[in-house]
Amino acid sequence: MNEEKILTALDEGELEKLLSPAPSFRARQLFKWIYRDVLSFDEMTNLPVSFRDELKKRFILCDSAVKKRLVDEDGTVKLLVAFSGGAGAEAVLLKDGKGRCTACLSVQAGCPVGCVFCKTGSLGFSRSLQAHEITEQFLHLSRESSAPIGNIVVMGMGEPFFNLDALRKALFLVGKGKGLSPRRFTVSTSGIPRGILDLSENGPKAELAFSLVSAREDLRGRLMPGVREFSLAEIKNALGIYQKKNGRRITLEAVLLGGINTGPEDARAILDFARGLFVVVNVIPWNPVNGLCFEGKPLREPDACETETFIRTLEQGGQNVTRRFRKGRGVCGACGQLGQRLQQGGN
Ligand code: SF4
Numbered sequence: 001m002n003e004e005k006i007l008t009a010l011d012e013g014e015l016e017k018l019l020s021p022a023p024s025f026r027a028r029q030l031f032k033w034i035y036r037d038v039l040s041f042d043e044m045t046n047l048p049v050s051f052r053d054e055l056k057k058r059f060i061l062c063d064s065a066v067k068k069r070l071v072d073e074d075g076t077v078k079l080l081v082a083f084s085g086g087a088g089a090e091a092v093l094l095k096d097g098k099g100r101c102t103a104c105l106s107v108q109a110g111c112p113v114g115c116v117f118c119k120t121g122s123l124g125f126s127r128s129l130q131a132h133e134i135t136e137q138f139l140h141l142s143r144e145s146s147a148p149i150g151n152i153v154v155m156g157m158g159e160p161f162f163n164l165d166a167l168r169k170a171l172f173l174v175g176k177g178k179g180l181s182p183r184r185f186t187v188s189t190s191g192i193p194r195g196i197l198d199l200s201e202n203g204p205k206a207e208l209a210f211s212l213v214s215a216r217e218d219l220r221g222r223l224m225p226g227v228r229e230f231s232l233a234e235i236k237n238a239l240g241i242y243q244k245k246n247g248r249r250i251t252l253e254a255v256l257l258g259g260i261n262t263g264p265e266d267a268r269a270i271l272d273f274a275r276g277l278f279v280v281v282n283v284i285p286w287n288p289v290n291g292l293c294f295e296g297k298p299l300r301e302p303d304a305c306e307t308e309t310f311i312r313t314l315e316q317g318g319q320n321v322t323r324r325f326r327k328g329r330g331v332c333g334a335c336g337q338l339g340q341r342l343q344q345g346g347n
Helices: 012-019 024-034 049-058 119-123 131-144 164-178 193-202 217-223 232-246 264-274 304-316
Strands: 064-071 077-083 088-095 101-104 108-110 125-128 149-154 185-189 207-211 250-256 279-285 321-323
Touching: 012 024, 024 164, 064 131, 077 131, 088 108, 088 131, 101 131, 131 149, 131 164, 149 164, 164 185, 164 193, 185 193, 185 250, 193 207, 193 232, 207 232, 232 250, 250 264, 250 304, 264 279, 264 304, 279 304, 304 321
Parallel strands: 101 149, 149 185, 185 207, 207 250, 250 279, 279 321
Antiparallel strands: 064 077, 077 088, 088 101, 108 125
């Protein structure tokens, strides 16, 4: 499918060109309708019927379909979205205790980084998503949401900096369409220095999260083989440049794997890594995924004592720490659990 024909890939300027000689306000009206989550051209009631008929012939309003929908008792909604050509990805709607909604979006079908603790990583890599495929995940979630979605976290399937151009376009479109400032976006990376620098240089001015996992170089390389080539020093340097330019606090994500990266030396290595940066460490006890192993041994959740001791060591070292509350585990929609194959979920 030619992306130019898919409305969710286009901004107002692009729409205006394609719709010429129609007056420019028609492009603005159409753009507004797309981000009102309509499902058909017939719902665009302030557009003349003849114009809607022309749109139907020339454009596709949405090029993906929700193949499976799961709702957790905590309110989390997980969607398996199928794209034309066969690839699929999961998107998650999270609600906090105050009813505020966050969309968690995927940027790739599968992921080439291959983190041993992540279900997506165990799937291998299919392909990067196009901008409209990311935008449409948001729109599908928005239709599910009783309240406007106020935040976007790019923490679903895939590494954002391996698909930054498409992500940038999608965030621009959703930001414009829904009136969300880039500060409402959080991009989470496994640590690609050139991507961090690109974001720093060219925006959007999103919040940045770095999935550190372990600040022990050797262990990190074994847990996250696809980013082994980037040293922690190189990543830290890029984070420092990002922070200098952006001025915002960076989140270091520490997924805790029972018995693997939870010792006092692991916490101290994180303290060393964090020195000189303005960061908060987000501790995420691993969310179980059946069948995942590290060097021949099944992974396990950290026990409460391991987690508490780890957090205490960080705090005693003067580090700001938050603990990720567990959302969506009942539908395998929590961090590290995404990765249903299209053929499993779709039929
Ligand atoms: S944790 Fe992120 S970077 Fe690692 S395999 Fe999963 S999706 Fe990819």
